[in-house]
Amino acid sequence: MKQKIFGAEIEKCCACCEMGKTSPDGEMILCIKKGLRAPDSKCRSFRYDPFKRKPPAAVLPATQELTAADFSLDV
Secondary structure, three states, X not given: OOOOXXXXXXXXXXXXXXXXXXXXXXXXXXXXXXXXXXXXXOOOOOXXXXXXXXXXXXXXXXXXXXXXXXXXXOO
16 A cells, blocks of 8 residues: 555645635635635645645754753763
């Protein structure tokens, strides 16, 4: 079975569709097939566009507890 690059469960929404384009106000999606749509709506014409995907924010490690001894190479 072929493995999906971005996971098997891609949420279908107009914001990630290749037929949709963000409107100038940034709140709605202009769809080629259906016209003006809400970003979280979906239809049967959905085609996933990986370039419109918003990846989750990176979690930064807590660096307040680290000291200079944590970074030394003493053996």
